[in-house]
Amino acid sequence: MLILFAFVLLILAGAVGMLYAMCAELASRVGAGGTGTAEPTRYVRPLGRSTVFLRDSVPWPAQLADLRAQPDFLLVVLSTSCSSCNTIMEQLGTGGWADRAAGRLGVLMSTPDPQVAADTIGKYGLDAFPHYVDFNGDWVTAALGLSLSPVGLVFRHGLLEESYVFNHVDPLWTTFTEVMEWETHTQQNGARQVDSAAAASSAPSAQVV
Amino acid sequence: MPASGWFTVPADAIAAAILLFAACAKLVAPNALARSLEQLTGRPAFSGRATVRLIGAAEVLIAFGLLLEPSRLVASGLLCLLGLSFAALGGIGRARKVNEPCGCFGASSQQPLGMQNIVFGLLFLVIGVANLATADRLTDDVRAAPPLLAAGLLCVACAAAGRSLLSGRQPGLAGGRSGLAGRQPELGAG
Numbered sequence: 001m002l003i004l005f006a007f008v009l010l011i012l013a014g015a016v017g018m019l020y021a022m023c024a025e026l027a028s029r030v031g032a033g034g035t036g037t038a039e040p041t042r043y044v045r046p047l048g049r050s051t052v053f054l055r056d057s058v059p060w061p062a063q064l065a066d067l068r069a070q071p072d073f074l075l076v077v078l079s080t081s082c083s084s085c086n087t088i089m090e091q092l093g094t095g096g097w098a099d100r101a102a103g104r105l106g107v108l109m110s111t112p113d114p115q116v117a118a119d120t121i122g123k124y125g126l127d128a129f130p131h132y133v134d135f136n137g138d139w140v141t142a143a144l145g146l147s148l149s150p151v152g153l154v155f156r157h158g159l160l161e162e163s164y165v166f167n168h169v170d171p172l173w174t175t176f177t178e179v180m181e182w183e184t185h186t187q188q189n190g191a192r193q194v195d196s197a198a199a200a201s202s203a204p205s206a207q208v209v
Numbered sequence: 210m211p212a213s214g215w216f217t218v219p220a221d222a223i224a225a226a227i228l229l230f231a232a233c234a235k236l237v238a239p240n241a242l243a244r245s246l247e248q249l250t251g252r253p254a255f256s257g258r259a260t261v262r263l264i265g266a267a268e269v270l271i272a273f274g275l276l277l278e279p280s281r282l283v284a285s286g287l288l289c290l291l292g293l294s295f296a297a298l299g300g301i302g303r304a305r306k307v308n309e310p311c312g313c314f315g316a317s318s319q320q321p322l323g324m325q326n327i328v329f330g331l332l333f334l335v336i337g338v339a340n341l342a343t344a345d346r347l348t349d350d351v352r353a354a355p356p357l358l359a360a361g362l363l364c365v366a367c368a369a370a371g372r373s374l375l376s377g378r379q380p381g382l383a384g385g386r387s388g389l390a391g392r393q394p395e396l397g398a399g
Binding site for chain 2: 003010014017019022023025
C-alpha cells in the first residue's frame with residue numbers, strides 16, 4: 001500500500017513538473033508586456049576587447065579583396081553554429097542590404113563544415129555580398145583575435161576602427177555610417193584649421209611706426 | 210536494508226527526479242533541444258520534435274524503472290547508456306562551441322550543450338554502475354523510499370527553477386555560453 005501511495009505521489013509530482021515546464025515555455029514565449037512574442041530590444045555596442053585588433057602580418061583572403069578596396073567598409077562576422085547569427089543572416093538577405101551597402105558590407109562566415117556554410121549562404125542570399133567562408137574561424141582568429149559572433153567590424157583606410165556586438169543590422173549600419181561621417185567631418189575640420197593657421201602665418205604683420 | 214541501499218536509494222531518487230524533470234521539459238517544449246541537435250549534427254532527421262519527445266519518454270521509462278525493484282537493474286544499465294550519451298553530446302557540443310540553448314531542462318534553461326550535460330551524464334553513469342555493482346535487492350520496508358524521495362526532489366526542483374525563472378536568473382551550471390541577444394555571443398566552431 002505504501003509503495004502504491006509513493007508512486008501515486010510521484011505521478012502527482014510529475015504532473016507538477018509538467019505544469020512547471022508549461023509555465024516556463026509560456027514565459028519564454030511571452031515578452032515583458034505580455035502581448036505575445038516580443039521582439040528583443042535592438043542594440044549595438046562596442047565589443048571593448050583589447051585582444052581584437054588587426055594583425056598586419058596575416059594576409060587577407062582574395063574573396064574580400066573588392067571589399068578591402070573600399071575606403072571604409074563593414075565586415076560582419078557570422079557563424080553557422082550561432083543561433084543569433086541566423087537572425088542576422090535573415091535580415092541581411094531580406095532587407096535589401098546588398099543595394100543599400102553598395103559594396104561596403106561584407107560577410108565572413110565561420111564554420112566547421114564548408115558545405116553547411118555554402119548552403120547557408122545560398123539559403124539567405126548572402127552571395128550578393130562580398131563574403132568569405134572561414135574554416136573553423138582560423139582566419140578571423142589569426143588576423144583579428146576574434147572569437148565571438150555576431151560581430152560587426154568597422155574598417156577605415158584599411159585599419160580596424162571599432163568592433164561591435166549587435167543583434168540587428170539596422171543599428172549596426174547606422175553606427176557604421178555615423179562613425180564614417182564623424183571621421184570625415186573631423187578630418188575636414190582639421191584640414192580647415194590647418195589652412196586657417198597657414199593663412200594667418202603668411203599674412204603681413206602690422207607695420208610698427 | 211543492505212548497506213549499499215544507503216547510497217543507491219537516494220542516488221536512484223536523485224537520478225529519477227532529474228530524469229523526470231528533464232523529461233517534462235522535453236515532452237512540453239521539444240523545439241529547443243531539436244534546434245540544438247540540428248545545430249550539433251546538421252541532420253534534420255535528428256531534429257524532429259518526435260525524436261525529442263521519444264528521448265523524453267525514454268527518460269520517463271528509465272526513471273520509473275529505477276524506482277521499481279524488478280526493473281531497477283535493467284534501468285540502471287539503460288541509465289549508464291543514457292549517461293554516456295549525454296556526456297558525449299555535451300563534449301561534442303563543447304568542442305564545436307554550439308551556441309543554441311539545449312533546452313534540456315525546459316525553455317527557461319539557456320545553457321547550450323556542454324559542461325552541464327557532461328556532468329549529468331557522468332552522474333548518471335556513476336549511479337548506474339553503482340546499482341549494477343551492488344545489485345542488492347531492497348527490503349520491503351524501504352521499497353517506498355525511492356519514489357517518495359524522488360517525488361519530493363522533483364517538487365523541490367520545480368520550485369527552485371520556478372523561483373529562478375521569476376527572478377530572471379537562468380537555472381543551470383555557471384559558466385555556460387549563450388548566443389542569445391543581450392548576452393555575450395560566442396563564435397561557433399571557430
